[in-house]
Structure formats: structure tokens, C-alpha cells
Amino acid sequence: xxxxxxxxxxxxxxxxxxxxxxxxxxxxxxxxxxxxxxxxxxxxxxxxxxxxxxxxxxxxxxxxxxxxxxxxxxxxxxxxxxxxxxxxxxxxxxxxxxxxxxxxxxxxxxxxxxxxxxxxxxx
Ligand SMILES: O=C(O)C(=O)C[C@]1(C(=O)O)C=C[C@@H](O)C=C1
Numbered sequence: 001x002x003x004x005x006x007x008x009x010x011x012x013x014x015x016x017x018x019x020x021x022x023x024x025x026x027x028x029x030x031x032x033x034x035x036x037x038x039x040x041x042x043x044x045x046x047x048x049x050x051x052x053x054x055x056x057x058x059x060x061x062x063x064x065x066x067x068x069x070x071x072x073x074x075x076x077x078x079x080x081x082x083x084x085x086x087x088x089x090x091x092x093x094x095x096x097x098x099x100x101x102x103x104x105x106x107x108x109x110x111x112x113x114x115x116x117x118x119x120x121x122x123x
Contacts, residue, residue: 029055029058029059031051031052031054031055032048032051034048034051034052060113060116063113063117064116064117064120064121067114067117067118067121068117068120068121071118071121077121078118078121078122079118079122082118087110087111087114090110090114091103091106091107091110094106094110
């Protein structure tokens, strides 16, 4: 009944009355997580990339929406309110989830993500 769900937040809500499995507190984004070993052709690998990119797009859009909320809530928002300590902490936490990418690559990616979010929030 319950698919394997990777919940990076660890958040969970009440249990399913039928089987006792914890139900998510909020809607979960479910996405096929392909194993590289299962992909044998360019077409298969591209299809896997397309699925992952679709999930990334949904996550990036929602992240930008939440980051825009932070800009409205904190005393100085936007590019003027950039917080390098917080950005470092974000990258450090993400590096734990993606050790093979490495902290420096993640820092570049997250710098672009954060700047795009601030740009979108300013519109
Ligand atoms: O946490 C904040 O203070 C934010 O403004 C959000 C955010 C982010 O997108 O995660 C954006 C800019 C800051 O430099 C740090 C983090």
C-alpha cells in the first residue's frame, strides 16, 4: 500500500489507521529514483534525466516560493539581506546528502539557486 518514500525532512504525521504506517504531514513529491546500473542506453539515460529534471523543477519552484516568504518576513530581505553563514550551513547540510558531488560543486549550484530565488522574489 505504501511505496518507499524518501522524506529528507523526517517530518511525519499521524499513522494510517489500516496498517499503522506513518502518513506524511504534507503532500510528498514522489519521483522514480533510477539506478545508474539499470540504464543501458542513451535513450534510457535521457528519459531518467527528464524525470529527475521534472522533479527538480517542482522543487526549485517551491523552494523559490518559500525563500520569497523569508524575504518578506525578515527585517532586511532581498539581495541586501544575504546571509553567508546561513548559505554555508545550507551547503554543509546538503553535502551530507550528496557526498559524491562534493561541497564546492554544491556551493556553486546553491549560489545559483539562491540568486535565482532572490531574483524571482524581487519581481
Ligand atoms: O534564510 C534566509 O535568510 C533567506 O533569505 C533564504 C536564503 C535561501 O534562499 O535559502 C536566501 C538568501 C540568504 O542569503 C540565505 C538563504
